[in-house]
Amino acid sequence: MTESTIIAPASAPGRGGVSVVRISGPKARPIAQTLCGDLEEPWKLKKCTIRSKGGVDLDTGLVVFFKSPNSYTGEDVVELHCHGNPRLVDLIVAEGVSRGARVAEPGEFTKRAYLNNKIDLAQAEAVADLIAAQTEGAAMAAHNSLSGRFSSDINSCIDSLVASRVYVEASLDFPEEEIDEEGLAQAGLGIKEQLGFVKDTLASAERGALIREGFGVVIVGPPNAGKSTLLNALANKDLAITSNIAGTTRDSIGVELNLGGVVVEFTDTAGLRENPDNEIEEEGMKRTHASLEEANLVLCVYDITKQEEIEPINKDTITVLNKCDLLSEVPRCGEAEVCISAEKGLGLDNLVELILIKLGLGEETSLLSRRRHVVCLQECLDSLSEAVSLFEQGLGLELVAESLLSAQESLGKITRPVSSDDLLGEIFSEFCIGK
């Protein structure tokens, strides 16, 4: 038995200008040829008439043949562009099936691309993410990952680790062969460099995972500092509300906003003060602390006309000095400090800009990544830190080797995992049909 040929609509269901049906597999070309005539020249769009088996003309459309291996899946692929009618699309798919294709499973085209080494796993994940992206920022970041930038970072890091391992392993296995000390020292430097690189990649992956999952910004401050007013002001500013109040608890209100192209969930919390009046307020403050745990960034809102302080927070923080319209002169702000008037809508642009900088969404291109990637990178970082520390103390070269191997394996899991579980099934089932 050879590989089956699969068929599925590649465009969204429903009515529209054009719909695309994709066929992939060894019989893609013969099947398509019986549907819409000769396909001699690959990679060239050609006008065609789509005919049923009974010889009835179904539609006039365009067809393109991608010859293996230069296609999305790496197999022979044909794409049929017909008019955008769901009944017609169903008919064409059924015609394909009657000629020996079978309907593709969700994500099967991309799975084949992965299995045929056209893309690696991180790229396959990016395909799903690009399709699912809800904001322009997420879409662009997913595209960056899909184009292989994330994977090539990971792969070049693996290559350097292998290069360092060669020296370490050689000096373990050939103690009498005069492995030059210089080479080993170079390997040591190499490992250190990799450590820096993995740290950066981890930070970028953290950010990438947050672009996918959404950032959490928590607003805290003393009671009546104007926290809720700030939340409303942000929500009413020229920003789209992507989802309405979600998970409203008694005292914590979350609003998802599209901030500079990414999803940011702002959470308003109960005011913090030293001696709560009653149990309800105490419970509210407990929840505030719980929200803080999860936060990627904290806005500390103060009433600039009052002298109040709250306990320091061990998180990335922006100090927001509210109600500055009540002062005759706006004071100069320090770093990570911004003066606003939530009520009058003053200084909100500065605040948004500062928030984006603090979330790491400044100028540089972002890559989209997943929690899975972050976990692998963290594992790698731990092993690599261990390797560097052992190496620098001149202890146990065999343990350095051990740690380097673990580091390499952790990275490998991102692009080409040796999966003993159903990781692949899980990832490819996320796709809607037709990709």
Add this chain to the structure above:
Amino acid sequence: MDKFEIVVIGGGHAGVEAAAAAARMGAHTCLITHSVERIGEMSCNPAIGGIGKSHLAKEVDALGGLMARAADKAGIHYRVLNSTKGQAVRATRVQTDRDLYRQAIQKLINEQRNLTVIESSVEDIIIEQEEVRSILTDKGEAIVADRLVLTTGTFLGGVMHTGLEQKPGGRVGDPSSIKLAERLRRLPLPVGRLKTGTPPRLHKDTIDWSKLSPQPGDLPTPLLSYVSSNQDRPKQVECFMTRTNKETHKIIRGSLDKSPMYSGIIEGAGPRYCPSIEDKVVRFSERDSHQIFAEPEGLNSDLIYPNGISTSLPKEAQEDLVRSIKGFEEAQIMRPGYAIEYDYFNPTGLKHSLETKCTKGLYFAGQINGTTGYEEAAAQGLIAGINATLSLYKKEPLILGRHEAYIGVLIDDLVSLGTKEPYRMFTSRAEYRLIMREDNADMRLTEKGVELGLVQEDLWEAYTNKKEAALRELTRLEKEKILPNTEAARRLEDETGEKLSTPKTLKELLKRPKVLYDHLPGKRKGIKRNAVDEIEASVKYAGYIERQKNDIQRLQKNENTKIPNSVDYENVVGLSNEVKQKLSEARPQSLARASRLPGVTPAAISLLMVHLKKERKRKAS
């Protein structure tokens, strides 16, 4: 007509282990060799052990093997390589007296019950219905063999080269086995050619020793075998070092046209890790010097083995190159170096038991499988002997895992991947290096050996004593503490620089990298070095060992996922044709083994896994 349960052909390092193991297990065994007096001969360098190799030698020892015992009876110079590194990569190497080694092996063979030695050349193997029946010798005798172990080394179709001259032979002074080679070439096994080489031997009185730098053996002198004691060793001597120089390299470059390797006469692949001096000079042209160890061949021998200048150049060139070396200016070559080409069978034709896939009852071990090195040969010989006997008793073969022994790594690599160049062991071939150490081969294997009837009384006694001592000491180290500001704490700080601020158990202290067992108070009197090594390693590596054990458990899942022989890889959806072909050829028995085949990607393994799951479901319903 003679009849034996187990017949072993070959009296080298693989053959003697195979024969002795089968006999220890109670099989009626015969060892056939063309020269009884050369049983246990060290054909190449007079040393046993070294990185990765001492691990093998000790594993063979832990299963009652001969190699390490004989090495200690013949060892005249001992070193521990990597002694500044951790236990896992430390390796004992023993320079041996060739005569003493051979005598020790022959004594062990002669004393072995159930074992008969026959001097003959084997010319034919009778196979009926794909099963071994008997063998025929050059004297026309037939010997019935229920199981046959072939350990023919470099003798199959052996051709020796010195310069452009060549003559058939398996070793200087020994004929090669041409008829047997022809017979074996008719079996459906993948045959190939390999080459190896040996340096010229020098007369010790013609070397100016004052110009060489001495390299004394290590003190305290280690032992290779778990059962040996200090009284077993003969007198210890020094080894010496010198180096090649620019002049030497110039001579070699000028003679390459007369080198059988470089003029294209030799086709077999040579060992990358033990290259000839010609190879070194050509491949590492940026280096203008390579080291040479001048190793005595024996206490009473006049021969010196200059380790590092293996060569097959013509005699005259060998003379010139030797005399260009410091200390060798007047050296007299007693026997020129040569290269030898021989047949081997790519071990992908073998099962993990070392039985050939094509012929029931036929086992291969040693250089015939493409390995190089005495230790690699001994390890395979032992396993082939054990498995031939187990098969005779209708029992499951002994297959050691990659996490259990270097022997397991060796055989799995050979059988799964095959080899195109002489294969030698390295620690980097092992995934679980920290668990498989020199110091604990007995802890890993001896109990298994007892179950199989391989372990002699003296080994069992040494094993139980060590185990008991290590356990008792570990318990003590867990209990006893050093308190801050005591005499013991001050002494520890003086010796190791380690400060104590709170009370610490001795075990906690031993975890610190700079603290060794010897630094701790209350050392147990008479505790053996290998017990101390075991204690230190198990404490210092504890965290890593835990992690490796978790990995092993995960891997075991794949190891336990058996791939039925009936699997038709053509039916596995998504596999590339290349992978399908590889899997169909290798027919791995488990998912884990499939994953170690070169070119079989993780993605392919996932597909295979899905396929096996589906098949199981289909069969269940």
